[in-house]
Amino acid sequence: MSQTEHLVVLFHLGPYRFALASEEVIEICDGRRDREAALTCRYRGRDLPFLDLRQRFSLPPVQGWAPLIILKAPGPEGALGVQVDGVEAIALLRADAVVDLPEPLRPFLGAHLDGFWIQSLPVEEEGETKRVVRLLLRGEGLGGAPEAKPGSPAPGEPFAASCGGLP
Amino acid sequence: MRHDVVEGIALARVGAQLVGVEMERVLAVLERPDLTPLPCVPASCKGITLWQGQAVPVYDLKKALYLPAPEDDKGKEEEVILVARWRHALVGLCADEVLRVIDAPPLDPPTFDSPHVRGEGTIDGKVLYVLDLDSEYPGLA
Numbered sequence: 001m002s003q004t005e006h007l008v009v010l011f012h013l014g015p016y017r018f019a020l021a022s023e024e025v026i027e028i029c030d031g032r033r034d035r036e037a038a039l040t041c042r043y044r045g046r047d048l049p050f051l052d053l054r055q056r057f058s059l060p061p062v063q064g065w066a067p068l069i070i071l072k073a074p075g076p077e078g079a080l081g082v083q084v085d086g087v088e089a090i091a092l093l094r095a096d097a098v099v100d101l102p103e104p105l106r107p108f109l110g111a112h113l114d115g116f117w118i119q120s121l122p123v124e125e126e127g128e129t130k131r132v133v134r135l136l137l138r139g140e141g142l143g144g145a146p147e148a149k150p151g152s153p154a155p156g157e158p159f160a161a162s163c164g165g166l167p
Numbered sequence: 168m169r170h171d172v173v174e175g176i177a178l179a180r181v182g183a184q185l186v187g188v189e190m191e192r193v194l195a196v197l198e199r200p201d202l203t204p205l206p207c208v209p210a211s212c213k214g215i216t217l218w219q220g221q222a223v224p225v226y227d228l229k230k231a232l233y234l235p236a237p238e239d240d241k242g243k244e245e246e247v248i249l250v251a252r253w254r255h256a257l258v259g260l261c262a263d264e265v266l267r268v269i270d271a272p273p274l275d276p277p278t279f280d281s282p283h284v285r286g287e288g289t290i291d292g293k294v295l296y297v298l299d300l301d302s303e304y305p306g307l308a
Binding site for chain 2: 015016017057058059099100101102103104105107108109112115116118131133135
């Protein structure tokens with residue numbers, strides 16, 4: 001793997017497809033967590049802080065079980081549990097396939113996304129490639145304290161507080 | 168008082184409305200490109216599309232301009248996207264169709280509160296709203 005390649009964890013949440021640098025990830029749990037459970041999650045005998053990404057991205061709650069990704073995070077526990085709708089794969093991201101956030105979107109997404117990854121996937125039947133746009137998550141935007149920007153939530157503020165309603 | 172003249176605008180139909188976009192700012196017209204939805208962006212942003220290797224945010228003109236939406240327009244998907252230069256960025260603007268390029272009629276100040284409408288005029292007996300592509304980006308005005 002060259003310096004311009006990185007491993008990323010691909011997962012989806014509602015209609016959004018994300019990629020997250022693997023160095024931010026401690027473990028993808030085989031075990032699953034009840035979405036209706038408390039605000040902490042049990043991991044290797046410890047209670048970790050827990051983040052429901054559906055809530056963060058203003059998606060309606062759903063019932064049932066969901067995969068849990070354990071991320072590095074500041075604080076005494078050093079880890080954070082993140083619930084997603086589905087983990088798809090671990091893939092190799094080439095830096096030259098990453099495009100920047102467009103300027104009009106930076107105030108809304110700059111604290112949380114590093115950009116977009118244009119993932120090329122082969123289409124077997126047609127012998128061509130299909131391009132899928134992945135939202136490249138900033139790890140510190142989840143577990144850490146992102147720098148406050150206009151239109152973005154302050155650290156600790158629910159992400160939904162800065163979402164929606166604007167034309 | 169009439170105060171503004173814009174030469175060379177792309178005339179687009181958005182529902183029952185006519186919207187003018189300065190032709191020198193229009194770079195391409197795309198037919199039904201793939202859109203990638205985004206969380207936590209203004210309601211007028213429908214997502215991003217890829218154009219010449221760049222991620223271009225795509226806006227619903229009705230919502231971005233605060234245009235009234237007639238009942239029979241609701242739920243309809245626009246057919247084309249104009250890629251245009253808005254301030255320093257490329258954006259996509261959803262429309263039902265691009266009609267033609269015209270010299271805009273003399274424009275009056277907008278009759279409603281929209282930070283993105285440069286002025287209003289009349290063409291073909293309909294109201295024309297000319298977009299102000301130097302205004303603040305949608306959701307930030």
